Amino acid sequence: MAMKVALLGCGAVGSEVVRLVDEQRSELATRAGTALEIAGVAVRRPERARGLPIDPALFTTDAMELATRPDVDIVVEVIGGIEPARSLTLAAIKAGKSVVTANKALLAEDGEAIHSAARAAGVDVYYEASVAGAIPLLRPLRDSLAGDRVQAVLGIVNGTTNYILDRMDSLGAGFAESLEEAQSLGYAEADPTADVEGFDAAAKAAILARLAFHTEVSAADVHREGITEVTAGDIASARDMGCVVKLLAICQRSADGSVGVRVHPAMLPREHPLANVNGAYNAVFVEAESAGRLMFYGAGAGGTPTASAVLGDIVAVSRNRLAEAQVVDSGGNGETRRVHPMGETVTRYHVALDVADRPGVLARVADVFAGNEVSIQNVRQVGHGEDAQLVIVTHMAPDAALGRTVEQLRALDMVRSVASVMRVEAFNDQ
Template identity: 70%
Template sequence: MRTLKVALLGCGVVGTEVARIMTTHAADLAARIGAPVELAGVAVRRANRPRPGIPDELVTTDAAELVKRDDIDVVIEVIGGIEPARSLILTAFEQGASVVSANKALLAADGSALHAAAAAAGADLYYEAAVAGAIPLIRPLRESLAGDKVNRVLGIVNGTTNFILDKMDSTGAGYSEALEEATALGYAEADPTADVEGFDAAAKAAILAGIAFHTRVTAADVFREGLTEVTAADIASAKAMNSVVKLLAICERSADGSRVTARVHPAMIPRTHPLANVRGAYNAVFVESEAAGQLMFYGPGAGGAPTASAVLGDLVAVCRNKLAGSTGPGESAYAQLTVSPMDGVVTRYHVSLDVADKAGVLAQVATVFAEHGVSIDTVRQQGREGDASLVVVTHRATDAALSATVSALRSLDNVRGVASIMRVEGE
């Protein structure tokens, strides 16, 4: 049996672990695949860094030349970003190689084109590692639930933001303080924008929605709101409701089955909800389907070794397909459902207002909610030196109705400001 050759693009935290596992577990991988698998080249940006366990002769700074080699069977891409990753992957397909990728940003932006290129080449495109690290999620959605109808995917898909919000909840720390600790522990990048502004989670939500609903969904279709505006007061309000704040990715099919929505934003969820107990940098995702019911996937959502585990799982599957002369599942977008904007999403809301502390203000505020068709569930008011804090929790309403309500509230003389707006989920 011939040896299958693998090109590795990127040798950072994840790439280093991929190379290590391929080397130390070579015999096991060969037994599981049915043929030996060999690391034939490693493309890096800087060749002069020490890379223990990787022979110098395998290291190259010419990634384009590596993927053009006609003896490469599989390309593993863990460099991230849009370019040069996209060009390198397309070149790999042109050469007949299959691709294993962890690149959520690229897949969320241009996944359909990559799938089309893979299909044209008779090659595989696998990307379990692009969402939720080591947690098996893509394959269950794409294969195990292929005969079922998925209606909702809800979860925590970014470990950095979950660590920050968990720290704010458990210690009373403010956002800046919690972010500083996340950075010191290595959970947050030096530039945390992709995580804290929700870009990372939005890319993952697009991938999950596309697979779950058999519809093309891109990152641009996902409503995105980060957690930089979440305050200690929001966390305290959640505690008063026996709830906790989490940054959630929510992908839903409409009741009539014709539309889907995908959104990422902070939300309050009851402490009795299983997602409320997902601590630290862990991820967890609920999948709700008609036949299987509610499934929960939980585990480490990032890190070198966990992500490498998902990459190697894909490598085994792709190599088996190579030996069998077949390919695995490609893109499934036959449903072509309409991707709806956020305006029509229905949920509950927690609205915190700074108002004048005088008679009639509460009635005035309640009238505005009623005029826009937003029903109030509970109200909590606390006075302080001529002003008051007014917290309103609504019944379910559309996002458009809530937005119109808030605009009208801001125009009231007795409303000093809208301190925060947060969605309430899981009830």
């Protein structure tokens, strides 16, 4: 008997899922242990979907009826957003359906409720496609590293911002110019806010942290900064330091057992493996106590790569249902760890100050750093007169201490402006 799959949404990802199920029917049946059959496709406007290579009889506008239909085994949610995806997902779980989703925003906001409902109903929730597209990342964190202690997960998980920053670094292009190019190539949406302001990466960081540290982490726990304030001067300063600017998702376990989860642009040494991830590609770097350092790299978005991850989850869920087994979610139901605020995060900083070019300026600036117990690693002056700029790189310091330092620097009469503050991540010395 075939495993019947209900598809909620039929955009770039959903239509590719249907195509792949049709093209690989016999291979998928062998891998899943039974044939896979699309039982229905829920869309808001069937007339717009008529041009897709899908039997029109499968289309329905009643997503709730499809998600809870008695003959359906697996519900695939590729609608995106919070509602109606949340209501449909929870209803499907309550009706005994296993769920496959690519919805990072929903998982980051309501992951605990969804997984609790799945455990109670004895069904699976798989979501490999929610982070880094086709890259097999979440299952290794959940399963392969279940016997290890993950210390850190850091990565480039948004292809749009990586493309923009790569163009700024390699061609000397500005942010606006690079964004426009990304939009023309289809790497960025017409409204790029979710990408360039870090919302997309923050949702993914919450999912990664939950799996890596076996504790509940929501999007609200993630410190988030985007790339809209990154300037050509930041890119040039990074280059002078042997670094490159990347938007990083960073999840770290601290010595006291708490965890920190953050998304922000940072200067990364060019010898680090993530520094060489170019274009719209994604990569995630994992540090585990026993396994050591692991790297996952590949296409992080797009209809076909994401559909590949969705289909892999469908096959895995099908096997579980045939075996009457449920994968125990090892995310947030094992440990309770404190997610510490950004102020407790310790890292290095690059601070650029537009200053008056007169005696005593450096001493006053150094006093402010010392007064907040932020140690200076090196300092250099760029330009003279009205164009004078002090560029300071610190040793490791708490984010809160650096924040106080910057506020006090802004109050000095010889500091015309704080031109830039950017973190410098050197993971080999943490």
